[in-house]
Amino acid sequence: MSSTNSPERKLAKPPLLAIVGPTAAGKTALAIHLARAFNGEVVNSDSRLFYRGFDIGTAKPSADELASAPHHLIDFLEPEDPFGLADYLDAARKVVSGITARESIPVLAGGAGQYVWGLLEGWNVPRVPPDAELRSELEREARDKGGDVVYARLKDIDPEAAERIDSRNVRRVIRAIEVAQSGANIGPRRTEEPPYDALIIGLKVSRERLYARIDARIDGMLMDGWVDEVRSMVERGIPLSAPAMTGIGYRELAGYLAGERSYADAVHATRRATRSLARHQDNWFSSGDERITWFDGREPESTLRAADGLVSSWLCEAASN
Numbered sequence: 001m002s003s004t005n006s007p008e009r010k011l012a013k014p015p016l017l018a019i020v021g022p023t024a025a026g027k028t029a030l031a032i033h034l035a036r037a038f039n040g041e042v043v044n045s046d047s048r049l050f051y052r053g054f055d056i057g058t059a060k061p062s063a064d065e066l067a068s069a070p071h072h073l074i075d076f077l078e079p080e081d082p083f084g085l086a087d088y089l090d091a092a093r094k095v096v097s098g099i100t101a102r103e104s105i106p107v108l109a110g111g112a113g114q115y116v117w118g119l120l121e122g123w124n125v126p127r128v129p130p131d132a133e134l135r136s137e138l139e140r141e142a143r144d145k146g147g148d149v150v151y152a153r154l155k156d157i158d159p160e161a162a163e164r165i166d167s168r169n170v171r172r173v174i175r176a177i178e179v180a181q182s183g184a185n186i187g188p189r190r191t192e193e194p195p196y197d198a199l200i201i202g203l204k205v206s207r208e209r210l211y212a213r214i215d216a217r218i219d220g221m222l223m224d225g226w227v228d229e230v231r232s233m234v235e236r237g238i239p240l241s242a243p244a245m246t247g248i249g250y251r252e253l254a255g256y257l258a259g260e261r262s263y264a265d266a267v268h269a270t271r272r273a274t275r276s277l278a279r280h281q282d283n284w285f286s287s288g289d290e291r292i293t294w295f296d297g298r299e300p301e302s303t304l305r306a307a308d309g310l311v312s313s314w315l316c317e318a319a320s321n
């Protein structure tokens with residue numbers, strides 16, 4: 001079979017290729033390579049890439065990368081637009097359906113565990129409208145007493161939800177408290193059978209090497225004008241409470257621009273928060289998860305060759321079933 005052609009398939013479930021792993025592991029490059037090699041289209045699962053204008057600090061794919069393969073769910077929201085898990089699953093399912101209807105392969109790429117597993121496992125997420133009064137109260141408490149206090153509140157009322165959420169993501173913690181206090185079942189309900197015939201490829205990098213990559217990426221972002229990007233958002237009047245501003249580094253650098261912290265402190269806090277994110281992603285994508293085929297992210301060339309072989313075999317097997 002030629003890897004550049006889409007084979008005829010008669011599947012009970014539509015195919016979906018997913019690329020997972022921690023931030024800075026190389027998911028974007030691998031996803032684009034596989035999309036180009038196997039008639040695929042990339043479906044973003046990183047919430048930071050949803051928002052227009054937030055490019056440098058989110059490590060958004062470059063214009064050349066975006067042009068090299070079809071991409072979906074990137075740059076489609078304004079900074080203050082709310083967009084939760086249920087919204088993402090609705091949008092992603094619609095996109096995946098369109099891709100498979102074109103007889104192309106959806107290539108899911110990103111490190112947001114809730115979004116990835118929600119799509120792959122067919123979660124049904126309760127829809128609870130925002131509680132403006134509660135949200136204001138919790139945001140004020142987070143400002144006055146710190147995000148840890150709000151996170152502790154979530155742990156008290158729904159410890160299972162707290163386990164799934166990064167304590168540093170105050171917006172998501174507040175949303176989980178909203179849902180829990182509404183009386184809805186915050187735990188997503190999974191379908192009995194996964195909705196897709198999924199091949200999940202994971203990229204793993206040693207902790208020490210990953211941290212070095214994270215630091216190098218942050219240094220590169222700063223050299224590319226990240227501070228100016230944040231300044232432009234502040235000057236546009238985008239509040240720190242806007243969903244887009246919750247991305248790691250934006251509030252920290254906004255604090256520096258406001259004279260509330262030093263530049264060194266803002267950068268240090270950004271590095272620390274990004275490392276924390278990488279550790280949190282390890283909880284979602286475990287090296288012991290037998291659903292994931294892991295490759296060493298230290299060797300990109302050999303990983304590309306091995307991934308090509310794996311995907312080609314997967315497609316051949318799918319076509320023969």
